[in-house]
Amino acid sequence: MKQALYAGLLLGLVPIQTTVLDHVSISGIRPDLCLIAACLVGFFAGERDGMVLGFALGFVQDLFSAGELWLNLVTKGLIGFLAGLVGRLLANATPAAMLATLLGLSVVSGTIFLMAVRVGESLADLFYVVRAVLLPQALFDAAVGTGAYWLIARHGRTQDATQEGPTPFW
Amino acid sequence: MLRSTSGPRRVVLVLSALLLSIFLVLPKQSRSLLQHLGQPFAQIVAFPLGALSALDRSVREVWSGYIALRHVREENRRLRQEIELLRGQNGELREIATATQRLGALLEFKEGAASETIAAQVVGRDTTSWYRALVLNKGGRDGIRPEMGVMTQVGVVGRVVKVNSSTSVVLLVTDPNNAVTGLIQRTRDEGIVEGTAQGLARMKYIPLLSAVRIGDTVVTSGLTGGFPKGLVIGSVRSIDKGEGDLFQSAEITPEVDVSKLEEVLVISAPRPLEEPAAAAGSLVPKQPQRRER
Numbered sequence: 001m002k003q004a005l006y007a008g009l010l011l012g013l014v015p016i017q018t019t020v021l022d023h024v025s026i027s028g029i030r031p032d033l034c035l036i037a038a039c040l041v042g043f044f045a046g047e048r049d050g051m052v053l054g055f056a057l058g059f060v061q062d063l064f065s066a067g068e069l070w071l072n073l074v075t076k077g078l079i080g081f082l083a084g085l086v087g088r089l090l091a092n093a094t095p096a097a098m099l100a101t102l103l104g105l106s107v108v109s110g111t112i113f114l115m116a117v118r119v120g121e122s123l124a125d126l127f128y129v130v131r132a133v134l135l136p137q138a139l140f141d142a143a144v145g146t147g148a149y150w151l152i153a154r155h156g157r158t159q160d161a162t163q164e165g166p167t168p169f170w
Numbered sequence: 171m172l173r174s175t176s177g178p179r180r181v182v183l184v185l186s187a188l189l190l191s192i193f194l195v196l197p198k199q200s201r202s203l204l205q206h207l208g209q210p211f212a213q214i215v216a217f218p219l220g221a222l223s224a225l226d227r228s229v230r231e232v233w234s235g236y237i238a239l240r241h242v243r244e245e246n247r248r249l250r251q252e253i254e255l256l257r258g259q260n261g262e263l264r265e266i267a268t269a270t271q272r273l274g275a276l277l278e279f280k281e282g283a284a285s286e287t288i289a290a291q292v293v294g295r296d297t298t299s300w301y302r303a304l305v306l307n308k309g310g311r312d313g314i315r316p317e318m319g320v321m322t323q324v325g326v327v328g329r330v331v332k333v334n335s336s337t338s339v340v341l342l343v344t345d346p347n348n349a350v351t352g353l354i355q356r357t358r359d360e361g362i363v364e365g366t367a368q369g370l371a372r373m374k375y376i377p378l379l380s381a382v383r384i385g386d387t388v389v390t391s392g393l394t395g396g397f398p399k400g401l402v403i404g405s406v407r408s409i410d411k412g413e414g415d416l417f418q419s420a421e422i423t424p425e426v427d428v429s430k431l432e433e434v435l436v437i438s439a440p441r442p443l444e445e446p447a448a449a450a451g452s453l454v455p456k457q458p459q460r461r462e463r
Binding site: 011012014015016017018019020022023025028029030032034047048051052055059060061062063064065066067068069070072073074077081113117118119120125128129132133137 | 178179182186189190201204205207208211212214215218219221222223226293294295296297298299300301302303305331332334337339340341345346347366367368369
């Protein structure tokens, strides 16, 4: 089941990211579904799964992005790993804690991109990109990711109520 | 409660450290390795990408059809009035068209061979918000190669930066990572056109004595590969001339609205620049060789 879910994420997320998500973009900013998926998998399934899926998602994402072929691969892998570490520290995560975690991880990812991508020439350009891309992206990721977390957690609770024993999120 | 995953964690950490060091030490080799490894993945992902794009397009068409129907009666009445007006203008335009045809044949005589192009459909946008890029539905097996220029009938769109077997990625002219050599059409001053953080373009290294004005058209100079000479990039929106600067720069509004692109032409063979004497010496008018696949 887990493998099927990961394969589905690998095959489905990037096409959705490049096509459908354009309609929900705000000023050209779209939630980064691959980052959110790497975070949630890391959070629920541990840092190893988060990192491996992050690497894989980042790799596929890089194939359809104008950036260097390693940028998303490394970033998403790192984010999946960090999310796994945070997931181990937080025994009972609330949506608020998840919001803060996703916000922080998206800012980390954005900072890596900021260092790797040419954003302009002046300091004003840099501040503009932080204000117009990095922060809105982080807020968008955090909002969508927390929504997804809430749905998954709710689904888990419903299953717990009907079945015995702990229920994996998938 | 902490999970005891020290064994697998160590393996994963060693692997990731190894990966990172490969990226840092051998950036070029790792890029080509990733490119080769990525080909089959790209081909697999291209299927759901194509399907989603087609679905997205049809939903958009149905929606726009619905919106169109709501206004169709009012539009019909207005169009009938316009037809009457246009019928009158049509006669005049036929005369002008005949004259234009003659002049066009003369112009063709002066023109060199037109560029060969490959028509492609835009199936998506960049997977991140950090680049202004498009994903096209044609790739390496259709003849698309990196560094090829991309245009529409209106002007320059960008250049191909990544090619998979069935898709390719185009970096737009408005992206700060893109640079095209440009020419101010009126003054013939050359410079480099780069994208800006704000989604416009900026022409740099314009000579200080250039008489560039707001509204001037900027075209490609044809000096760098990918684009023929004379393709419209945009028009000058503002000029920066700082005290003590060696060059001026100008902010440019791109001619192509990159947010609404659906089809583009990839320039597979830019028109070679001809010597004026050779072009004038030819007696037989050349046929345009624009070819769309």
